[in-house]
Amino acid sequence: MARFLVRRILQGVLVMWLVTIAAFGLFFIDPNGPDDIARRIGGKAATPQLLHRIIENYGLRQPLYKQYWHFLYGTPHRAGLLRGGLGTDYYFQIPVTHILRDAAPITFSLALGASILWLLIGLASGILSAVRPRSFLDRFFTTIALFFYSMPTFVLGLLLLLVFYFEFTTKLHLAWFPAAGYVDFTKNPLQWAHHLILPWITLAVVSAAAYTRLARSSMLDVLGEDYIRTARAKGLSERRVVLRHGLRAALTPIVTQFGIDVAVLIGGAVVTEQVFSLQGLGYNAVQAIQNQDLPVILGIVIVASLAVVVANIVVDIIYAVLDPRVRLT
């Protein structure tokens, strides 16, 4: 187990290193020279003085390997990635880490509620379908799943806004759902949930479709195994056979997918945040692009990639816990 963990973490570090190279290559190599790069870092409101300072601070006129080292470790003037420094958002004149600190709870709240919701919907509908394949319920769920699988997130989000916010409020005078905004959990948990219901539903329904299908096929495979027949022959109740014996084995592929999906969400539910004006990581990334504010984009991309890498390691560990047949070596 310990050996596995060490190897897995080293692998994660390697992937992260490659991600930094990719990001560096994308943002810091430009045929038009250091001025263009400085302009990107400085944002669209940058003054010539600022651009000059950026070129000095980032060492943009130095050879690439030195620049990359500055990017990783930093210079005397600023901390690099390894020292937790993500640079300054020159457009708003604040450190990028502050922006991430403010945005992360919003994205995290969104991801938390939505992922619980879609896992429940996906698992329940998938299991019900698998227990009675080709039944009416199975066809019903798979048709619904196909429909939402084909539905782009922003289309569903906006249609929900149109119906549940606008039509309800203006035509029916039922102000049930707010259009946008975020209330911090620590301030008012009820308002927090209230403001997040529509975004949660949007994300959950779109994502659940894939899980319905995944849970169904995984469960069908498992239910065909010999040990399930044995469990039935022992006289266990069907409920126990399906939920205790079947589900445990069927969960493995679902856990993999779930880990990746949640990690991607933590990196920023870009579209959902945009639709509901939730100022999370994804929203900030899109905003930063409009301001040509590279440090923020870079920071969010790095954080988001880190989330995926960590999630993959966690998934591998959960694997072993769920399925004793998996040996971690």
Place this chain on the structure above:
Amino acid sequence: MTIGNVGGAAELDLVSGLPPVEEAPEAAKVIQGRGPWRLAFERLRRDRASVISAVVILLIIICAAAAPVFATITGHGVNQQFRLIGEQSNGFPTGPFGKFPLGADDQGRDVLVRLAYGARVSLLVGVVTSALTVAIGAVMGLMAGYLGRTVDSIIGRIIDVTLSIPFLLFAVALASVEGGGSVTLVVIVLALFGWSSVARIVRGQVLSIKEREYIEAARSLGAGSWRIMFIDIFPNVIAQVIVYASLLIPLSIVSEATLSYLGVGVQPPTADWGAMISAAQQGGLYQVAWWYLVFPSLALLITTLAFNIFGDGVRDAFDPRADRLFV
């Protein structure tokens, strides 16, 4: 359903070797060998959902091709703004079913005409992206699987990285660095992030195929690696690649629309479904002009739905034993 050639009186019955007897039509049915492609096609043709979705896709293609016809009939050019008739007295866009069949947008342009032109972008990006993605993925997968060792590890790590980078964020960042905008850029960005899944599938297949005897035979005849990869192995993975490609089209269409929705895809004034939906959200415009949100949304949904059902049918046709994506 007929099997093979029926009633070819001049042909010999292959089983008996005798001319077919007129009185017994069953005997006249020549048993004809049918390759896997033909079998797949016939399975697809018998699947009602696939046929219907194929017809819908065809209609969408016709609409896209005939976009100028819509413009001629309505008399509204794709980027033409009708400030006078396109706006009501209160300044809001004109509703549907009048002078504008599907209403006007905030700039007094015809939503129907723009939808038809927008279909061109969606279909083009969907098809070209899938083709490019599959091409890159197949080559990478073939190389990783067949050449193995160092090549496999390098490609494997690249795949890890592409799967670790949150696609939308990076796509948005890339589009911003490149100035955002053209159809070409959108296609390249989407393909850059999509190929890794194809490569994984192809690699897995190649790993088992390369141990077969006929590959060894090819090698002993002096065939080079490239020849073996593309002439001997590739035809055996092509069915799976096609299945994947057909399911990739709707995914690419949604991704393209999403990039446009976020403002980093195809730039205005080019008519684009994602951009139209985005414009409908600006300043809560959809609250006074529901048609501007609903019709592009429907167009997008119908298109992806049709492609998904069709892709699912293609998968089923090539591998009927595999679990279908949807019933």
